[in-house]
Amino acid sequence: MRRYLAALLAALQLLSLSALAAEWDPGDPMLWEPDLPTFDGPMPRPGETAENFSIVLSFTGDMLLASLHGKRTAGSFLDYAAREGPEYFLQHVRPVFEADDFTVVNLENVLTDRGLTPKEKNTDPAYWFRSGTANTDILTSSGVEAVSLANNHTGDYGDAGYRDTVDAVSAAGLEYGTNNRTFYLEKNGFRIAVICHGLWNEAQAETIVRRLEEAESRSDFQIVFYHGGAEGVHAPEPWRVRASRRLVDCGADLVLGNHPHVLQPRETYQGREIVYSLGNFCFGGSRQPRNRTIIYQLTLRVEQGSLTETSSQIIPCYVHTGGKTNNYCPAPITDEEQCRRVLAFMDGDAKLPY
Numbered sequence: 001m002r003r004y005l006a007a008l009l010a011a012l013q014l015l016s017l018s019a020l021a022a023e024w025d026p027g028d029p030m031l032w033e034p035d036l037p038t039f040d041g042p043m044p045r046p047g048e049t050a051e052n053f054s055i056v057l058s059f060t061g062d063m064l065l066a067s068l069h070g071k072r073t074a075g076s077f078l079d080y081a082a083r084e085g086p087e088y089f090l091q092h093v094r095p096v097f098e099a100d101d102f103t104v105v106n107l108e109n110v111l112t113d114r115g116l117t118p119k120e121k122n123t124d125p126a127y128w129f130r131s132g133t134a135n136t137d138i139l140t141s142s143g144v145e146a147v148s149l150a151n152n153h154t155g156d157y158g159d160a161g162y163r164d165t166v167d168a169v170s171a172a173g174l175e176y177g178t179n180n181r182t183f184y185l186e187k188n189g190f191r192i193a194v195i196c197h198g199l200w201n202e203a204q205a206e207t208i209v210r211r212l213e214e215a216e217s218r219s220d221f222q223i224v225f226y227h228g229g230a231e232g233v234h235a236p237e238p239w240r241v242r243a244s245r246r247l248v249d250c251g252a253d254l255v256l257g258n259h260p261h262v263l264q265p266r267e268t269y270q271g272r273e274i275v276y277s278l279g280n281f282c283f284g285g286s287r288q289p290r291n292r293t294i295i296y297q298l299t300l301r302v303e304q305g306s307l308t309e310t311s312s313q314i315i316p317c318y319v320h321t322g323g324k325t326n327n328y329c330p331a332p333i334t335d336e337e338q339c340r341r342v343l344a345f346m347d348g349d350a351k352l353p354y
């Protein structure tokens with residue numbers, strides 16, 4: 001724990017010195033995809049060469065940078081966005097994101113500047129979330145490079161809202177993944193596939209397996225970043241455990257889940273890590289979300305073109321730092337006891353992370 005806190009504080013100092021399951025079918029084709037601008041890739045670290053280097057990737061759970069129906073009400077996410085600059089929301093985690101090579105988040109809202117009609121939903125309660133396209137600045141100003149759009153809210157305003165969202169993240173220079181678009185992150189020729197997909201039942205794992213098979217021929221390391229599972233519970237359902245383990249059996253090097261809106265533990269299966277839920281992160285969908293989350297950070301060591309070492313760390317965080325009410329401003333936890341509780345939970349040694 002002391003090593004974790006010391007490393008976090010050192011990263012902060014170094015950088016300061018140097019400068020809700022809805023009704024949209026996640027299996028909808030949504031085949032229209034625009035071209036992306038070229039991404040130049042991460043900068044080398046001191047002492048790295050093109051032959052011997054590390055790749056550090058950070059992942060978070062649900063980023064919902066919007067408000068219900070895109071309306072600004074007192075204390076809502078869009079109320080904060082109107083009063084604060086885009087750098088406000090991720091100010092406390094920006095040093096972590098800027099120190100890595102790639103940061104990937106689940107972006108769970110529509111981005112549009114049009115007054116679109118919400119898609120009909122047949123559940124009660126039902127929720128629709130949207131915001132203006134300028135909210136991509138929240139991500140790009142704080143070191144985020146890629147987003148998953150494979151979730152149940154990017155379809156809240158139908159195909160038009162989905163297309164506007166893809167246009168917005170593309171125009172901002174963000175990589176993105178969908179139910180049928182795998183994206184690739186590359187450093188010095190070492191290629192990482194990130195497969196984003198909905199996982200709402202065990203049978204959907206078969207589709208992800210097919211995507212894994214395709215990605216294996218085009219990459220050196222394969223990550224599944226899926227969206228699904230029961231909300232508000234701190235343990236994965238048995239079917240999702242089976243499905244996640246099958247993904248590892250079929251070639252996934254890492255499996256990360258999101259959607260339950262709370263943390264769920266990780267496990268090591270066949271030498272590969274599975275994290276069943278990363279929880280919420282910067283989350284505009286609730287004024288009082290459960291106030292624990294994590295940044296999952298993966299480090300790959302590559303020497304002479306081959307992967308020689310894989311390691312990970314969990315950085316415990318608060319979802320918000322506004323007392324009892326969400327101020328939409330997540331931050332690393334520096335209290336040692338609170339960190340210990342989160343880490344114990346993630347490793348299966350505690351029933352709750354609080």
